[in-house]
Amino acid sequence: MARKRKELEPDTDVNLIPAMNLILILIPLLITAMETLKLAVINVATPQIGPSSEVTPPDQAPDEKPLKLTIALTDRGFHLYARDQVIENKDDPLGPTIPKKDGEEVVDGKPVPGKVYDYDRLSQMLSDIKDENPVEENIIITAESHIKYRYIIQVMDASREKKEGDKKKTLFPNVVLSAGVA
């Protein structure tokens, strides 16, 4: 009896080494193929060359002038327009609505002191405009021709939503890019 058992013993173990080999190859392969960067998109409508009159929300009263909220990025700051009127900066009526503020700009990975766009103030101002026009969702963004793409994306971020404590307030998520200001 004992002898019989002894003879059978080697067959009871399954050889797991080939399976182990396979798994050990597959795991590093999958780890390297895994996405480390999470990509996302921002929806943007076609730029309009000339006056962008189609951006009026359909439920707006016909006699009321469309809001046509526009942000223009220039070297000096943000110029805001609503209902074809400039939103004036009380401190500097001839300057931009929101001038650049002192801060640090990252150039080639190093912070350099200089003037930076004031996104917090822009977000706050847009939030106030949203309170006055709760149905409006469109915003027109335009810029001087040399303004870098990264600032336009940041303006889109600032105009899409605003953090209010734990909640997020949706501002103007429908972006329309307009041709540059001269």
Place this chain on the structure above:
Amino acid sequence: MAEEQKQTYEILSETYEQEMLAKKKAGKKGGRLERPPKLTITSLMDILTILLVFLLKSYSTDPVAVTPSADLDLVKSKTMLQPEQTVTITVSKSAILVDNAMALAVKDGKVDGSQKRGGEDGYFIIPLNKMLADGMEKQRRIAAVNPSAGKTLGVATIIMDGDTPFRLLTEVMYTAGQAEFNKFKFLTISSPEG
């Protein structure tokens, strides 16, 4: 039955000890045994199998593949919208590509005037428009046989370097608009903190 087994093991271990002793005496250190001790790898297998299943589950093929390079510095954004399978227009520091095929070269954030209709001041980039029109034609043919692909008809994903001037962006969008693309998706690196 259990006793017999116990006895067998006892005999075996005795033989093993005797063998070792004999080898030590003979001056052979760590000599090979006839029966090497077995390694239990079943628990390790369990861990690896769980890990493998987890990795396979989290592994997803992104519709847009971007190869990071010094030429293409993607911008971070707080947006969370998922990319979709569309025609892609990549604008790097040195070139414009349509679906990873080279369309034309870019220098200092500008397209050469000879490549544009109307020269330096023009918006219409001729080689880009040609490639986009071909891309549109391809999309249409796919949409004709596969209605679910028709959802992204006329949508283009723009992958752009952060330092590209606004002027080039409008030129690219205008040219794409002329090739009947009317919706755009700007690809960014999702970073909820900004």
